[in-house]
Amino acid sequence: MLLDVQDLRxxxxxxxxxxxxxxxxxxxxxxxxxxxxxxxxxxSLTASAILGLLRPAARVVGGRALFEGQxxxxxxxxxxTRLRGAxxxxxxxxGHATLDPSTRVGAQLIRAMSIHRPIxxxxxxxxxxxxxxxxxxxxxxxxxxxxxxxLTPSTVQRVVVALALINEPQxxxxxxxxxxxxxxxxxxxxxxLHLELRRRRIGGVIxxxxxxxxxxxxxxxxxxFAGQVVEQGPVAQVFARxxxxxxxxLIAIMPDRLATGGGRAYGGPLPESGGGCPYRPxxxxxxxRCATAPPLVGAGVHAARCHFAxxxxx
Amino acid sequence: xTVVGELRRVSVSLGPGERRVAALTRIDMQVxxxxxxxxxxxxxxxxxxxxxxxxxxxxxxxxxxxxxxxxITATPERRLRxxxxxxxxxxxxxxxxxxxxxxxxxxxxxxxxxxxxxGSGERRAAVDALAERLRLRPAELExxxxxxxxxxxxxxxxxxxxxxxxxxxxxxxxxxxLDTAAAADLLNLLAELRTGGMxxxxxxxxxxxxxxxxxxxxxxYLGEIVEEGATADxxxxxxxxxTQALLSAHLAADLTRRGRRIRLxxxxxxxxxxxxxxxxxxxxxxxxxxxxxxxxxxxxxxxxRRVACLRVLEGTSRIPLTR
Numbered sequence: 001m002l003l004d005v006q007d008l009r010x011x012x013x014x015x016x017x018x019x020x021x022x023x024x025x026x027x028x029x030x031x032x033x034x035x036x037x038x039x040x041x042x043x044s045l046t047a048s049a050i051l052g053l054l055r056p057a058a059r060v061v062g063g064r065a066l067f068e069g070q071x072x073x074x075x076x077x078x079x080x081t082r083l084r085g086a087x088x089x090x091x092x093x094x095g096h097a098t099l100d101p102s103t104r105v106g107a108q109l110i111r112a113m114s115i116h117r118p119i120x121x122x123x124x125x126x127x128x129x130x131x132x133x134x135x136x137x138x139x140x141x142x143x144x145x146x147x148x149x150x151l152t153p154s155t156v157q158r159v160v161v162a163l164a165l166i167n168e169p170q171x172x173x174x175x176x177x178x179x180x181x182x183x184x185x186x187x188x189x190x191x192x193l194h195l196e197l198r199r200r201r202i203g204g205v206i207x208x209x210x211x212x213x214x215x216x217x218x219x220x221x222x223x224x225f226a227g228q229v230v231e232q233g234p235v236a237q238v239f240a241r242x243x244x245x246x247x248x249x250l251i252a253i254m255p256d257r258l259a260t261g262g263g264r265a266y267g268g269p270l271p272e273s274g275g276g277c278p279y280r281p282x283x284x285x286x287x288x289r290c291a292t293a294p295p296l297v298g299a300g301v302h303a304a305r306c307h308f309a310x311x312x313x314x
Numbered sequence: 315x316t317v318v319g320e321l322r323r324v325s326v327s328l329g330p331g332e333r334r335v336a337a338l339t340r341i342d343m344q345v346x347x348x349x350x351x352x353x354x355x356x357x358x359x360x361x362x363x364x365x366x367x368x369x370x371x372x373x374x375x376x377x378x379x380x381x382x383x384x385x386i387t388a389t390p391e392r393r394l395r396x397x398x399x400x401x402x403x404x405x406x407x408x409x410x411x412x413x414x415x416x417x418x419x420x421x422x423x424x425x426x427x428x429x430x431x432x433g434s435g436e437r438r439a440a441v442d443a444l445a446e447r448l449r450l451r452p453a454e455l456e457x458x459x460x461x462x463x464x465x466x467x468x469x470x471x472x473x474x475x476x477x478x479x480x481x482x483x484x485x486x487x488x489x490x491x492l493d494t495a496a497a498a499d500l501l502n503l504l505a506e507l508r509t510g511g512m513x514x515x516x517x518x519x520x521x522x523x524x525x526x527x528x529x530x531x532x533x534x535y536l537g538e539i540v541e542e543g544a545t546a547d548x549x550x551x552x553x554x555x556x557t558q559a560l561l562s563a564h565l566a567a568d569l570t571r572r573g574r575r576i577r578l579x580x581x582x583x584x585x586x587x588x589x590x591x592x593x594x595x596x597x598x599x600x601x602x603x604x605x606x607x608x609x610x611x612x613x614x615x616x617x618x619r620r621v622a623c624l625r626v627l628e629g630t631s632r633i634p635l636t637r
Contacts, residue, residue: 038493039464154581182356183520184578187563191577209493212522212564216572239569253498255522256568266495267465268449282495 002203003027009062025222032204034214037224043207052080086116089164091174095156099148106144131162154185175207226278233302243304318513319368319482320344324377335585337363338537350514352524355534356582361517365486399429399478404485408471412459419455422473465496485516536593543619553621574635
């Protein structure tokens with residue numbers, strides 16, 4: 001087990017409102033987990049909590065996040081700093097925020113290595129060039145001499161992925177790594193990222209709103225809704241027999257499946273007060289007992305949080 | 315079927331003086347009542363220029379724009395204004411195009427105030443009825459843009475455009491920032507409006523964004539239409555290499571298609587990069603020497619399709635999928 005997140009609870013500092021209500025999932029070495037859900041479901045928050053980057057807006061109030069057996073949530077800042085960027089790589093949503101605008105691209109890649117271990121500059125430069133080229137950046141040596149603002153958005157994102165991979169991490173967390181880019185470019189970057197994770201047997205967490213990314217690039221999936229994981233399991237099983245109504249809807253409205261004109265509503269607000277199943281205002285199966293918290297149904301690898309879930313049923 | 319919006323050999327250039335570049339080149343396109351036209355292209359392809367051309371929000375350098383059969387290419391803005399309630403636009407990025415000082419109700423009501431003689435009670439009732447159809451809650455109508463999430467805000471943006479019951483509705487990337495469920499809701503709404511007889515043009519970054527409601531799809535590359543046809547035909551058998559690549563980039567739910575796709579080199583070009591010959595040739599996996607010299611024009615293929623590719627006429631434009 002590479003990463004084992006158990007019952008992670010986070011609340012907003014301002015009003016003590018729960019933001020993550022017990023998130024659990026696992027990442028196995030060499031496998032890629034897709035963490036999928038809508039805007040505001042708590043996907044990025046989950047990543048921030050694991051990496052110790054919540055402050056000041058939110059704080060962890062419970063749970064564990066075991067990385068190779070060590071609890072990241074109880075680790076000192078100094079120890080976490082040693083892990084982040086070295087054994088755990090992180091790709092954030094907007095790449096430009098990651099890059100230091102006043103340092104040339106090559107120097108940033110080299111610094112990312114030398115922070116974590118002593119390295120001869122020539123070797124570092126060679127490694128930086130290699131990793132940039134493996135992310136599909138043409139003429140990497142020339143790009144290394146450039147400033148971040150001189151790069152196209154797609155190159156920025158490629159550099160950010162290269163930065164996350166450069167220290168050969170065991171685990172890579174990528175938060176919407178291609179959001180906002182052109183579709184043909186998205187595909188190029190995801191293909192290369194996927195290839196690097198496989199080649200180096202890196203465990204991956206890809207955070208996305210797009211179930212297509214999960215279908216095409218991930219081994220396992222955790223579906224989040226309103227601060228909880230509502231379903232998880234191997235991609236093949238979950239797509240073949242989705243057990244939670246939200247997962248079923250997400251699959252049904254993928255563009256290659258969607259038949260419009262039904263006039264039914266898929267989106268909508270969350271319940272105003274806590275308690276019960278958060279999905280019930282949008283659920284066409286909702287019944288009286290959904291006013292109570294749904295149990296986690298399932299055994300082994302495939303599980304769903306729903307009163308009506310039947311795992312393995314067609 | 316009545317043609318509502320039409321572009322005839324429209325060319326548009328943008329930018330100042332010497333740096334003026336061609337944004338659209340000789341576009342022929344029309345949309346009929348009760349039909350949805352989906353315009354697909356990556357950034358810089360000319361989607362927004364094309365969307366605006368239908369409403370004469372940009373003045374074409376060449377060609378003609380028609381609305382309900384009359385030529386509005388040279389109509390002065392003062393007279394166009396009278397048409398603005400019958401041809402409307404949903405602009406991109408609801409967070410910046412909506413006046414942050416107005417409530418959702420005032421934003422939706424504004425076009426009625428400007429374009430109709432309705433009294434305030436009547437306007438209020440019209441907004442309430444529309445809000446119910448959009449599934450905007452009464453409390454949300456009293457909020458301002460800053461207090462609404464992007465999904466809800468986009469409903470306000472669309473509400474403004476349809477409150478006057480236009481004949482032609484143009485939407486520029488309406489589902490771009492939306493979650494999947496909210497996007498599906500919006501597509502359902504467009505399907506409803508189409509049934510009501512509205513002519514709709516919508517743009518999207520990829521085919522997936524328009525496919526569920528579009529009757530016809532036009533694929534734009536560097537300001538030119540490379541392929542246009544009925545949605546079902548294009549999905550079944552895309553003929554232009556670029557359309558094939560876009561389709562294969564769809565990250566579909568289908569696990570059996572995993573990894574099998576056409577991979578394009580390089581990035582989508584901007585008009586400044588335009589080379590002679592076919593605009594797509596530098597990235598085309600099956601380009602030949604002649605593609606770099608002669609520019610293909612959209613050719614009629616079969617009865618109902620136009621494709622701008624030299625190899626299509628010989629039937630050699632299909633690319634096998636690779637892993």
